[in-house]
Amino acid sequence: MVQDKERIRTYKNLNNWQSFRLKLVLEGLLVGLFSGLLVGFFRYALTVLERQRLYIYRTVLEPGPLWYVAIVLAVVLLIAAILEALVKYEPMSAGSGIPQVKGNILGIYKTTWWRIIIAKLTGGILGIGAGLSLGREGPSIQLGAMMAQGISRLLGRTKMEEKYLITSGAGAGLAAAFNAPLAGVIFTMEELHKNFSAVVLMPSLAAALVSTVVSHIIFGRNTIFSFPELSRVPIRLLPTLVIVGICLGVLGAFFNYCLVNASKFYQLPFFKNNFMRIAFPLFLAVILGFYLPQVLSGGNLLVDSLVTNNFPLKLLLLFLVGKFIFTMLSYGANVPGGFFLPMLVLGALAGNILANIFVSIGILDSALRMHVIIFAMAGFFAASVRAPITGIILIMEMTGSFWHLVPLSLVALFAYITAELCHSKPIYDSLLDKALAKDKEDSRKMVKKTTRNIMERVVESGTVIEGKFIKDIEWPQGVLVVDVKRGDKDIIPRGDTRLMAGDYLYILVAAVQEEAVIKMMEKLK
DSSP states (O other), rough: OHHHHHHHHHHHHHHHHHHHHHHHHHHHHHHHHHHHHHHHHHHHHHHHHHHHHHHHHHTTSSSHHHHHHHHHHHHHHHHHHHHHHHHOOOGGGGSSSHHHHHHTTTTTTOOOOOHHHHHHHHHHHHHHTTSOOSSHHHHHHHHHHHHHHHHOOOOOHHHHHHHHHHHHHHHHHHHHTOHHHHHHHHHHHIIISSOOOOHHHHHHHHHHHHHHHHHHHOOOSSOSOOOOOOOOGGGGGGGHHHHHHHHHHHHHHHHHHHHHTGGGGGSSTTOOOOHHHHHHHHHHHHHHHOOEEEEGGSSHHHHHHHHHHHHHHHHHHHHHHHHHHHHHHHHHTTTTBHHHHHHHHHHHHHHHHHHHHHHTTSSSSSGGHHHHHHHHHHHHHHHOOOOOOHHHHHHHHHHTTTTOOHHHHHHHHHHHHHHHTTTOOHHHHHHHHHHHHHTTTOTTOOTTOOEEEEEEEETTBBBTTTTTTTGOOOTTTTEEEEEEEEEEEEEOOOOOBBOOOOOOEEEEEGGGGHHHHHHHHOBOO
């Protein structure tokens, strides 16, 4: 009965499409405001804790170190216990959060928004603040998405409308985390919805702009990375950038493989329970805080130091290997925290290493070293996430490097192609598949098999369904096309309705079958 009422309300929204889209934009503004405030608090807490952590390490070196060390170790044990309790309290708060958001949009996962906000916010602050090599962006995206879901639930919105708002909240979270509104918008379409429709774009843009304004009020308008204004790239450098893209593609594929399998390390007999798995990287963070503090937390300060210091090659290699290994150990512990920012840091380090090598053999001017660092971050992102447009725009917004679209795109393109040739799957898709394989029997996480939603998908050129009549398509059992929108036209679907590239289909489908419908519609002729 409840599902029937919701279905009727959804049909009304489809029949009043213009007013529905306007309503989504207005709700996107509201989502952006509250998501920006929530993520702003998250960023502020992490900033304060990072300063305090640096102060603590300086204090430990003063007379009486044993007492200080004992206190630090006691705090580590306490943090490990709290993180274990939070993940047990809300399992959906573990890890990056982006795969969970993708699963939520696909209708696979059921989530309790306020529980995830509590667990993710607290766990992210404690874990990242303690020095684990995790980023704030994944938690920020999930926090924004869950805030949007909360607003949807409080306003009594339909499941279809809620999906659009969750997408908007995720984009707002990324925008607030990095002061990057355009990247937040593109991320929602390229990575989350894989759909560039106006009904996704407009509320996402509204939410991202408002959340960025909130972030600017709290933190100012400075870019995340402090790069000086850079010169234009000479044409003769472009072949060298192709080599950079290929190298970053290989490294990104290797990063994905290691990250997906990082949790296997904690299957060793030494780790008897989750508490030990969480405590291990926390203790390691304490040790690294004395001897290699550059690899702790997200690492944006390390990127800034690459600008002001010309580190020797051996030290850069140490930073790269240390950051890579500690990121794997931190993420493998399955605590709240992402790898988005550590991934960019690894790209910057790899770019610096390549730049130093190129300078030493005479194929790169030393004045262009910082250019390669910036381009390499976009390449690493494109290779790992397989969302090159998001990566290009994100790096431009994070560095203020708006004059390098062509070289950024070139590195991202060849990194993307190289990762594809390495048969590396996009990292968030891989993590979602892994999570689904593990969680499919967990009733706390998965939606009921009887739950039916309405999903939006576009007919892409060159796919098997393009040019076919609806009746001739081999839809999964129980699937019903309820509406077709072609430009400004609203077409009532019938068996003899021929689908054309660019048509937006609204499909009634069991939640557990949404992924199967997507794969069927994306299959090429």
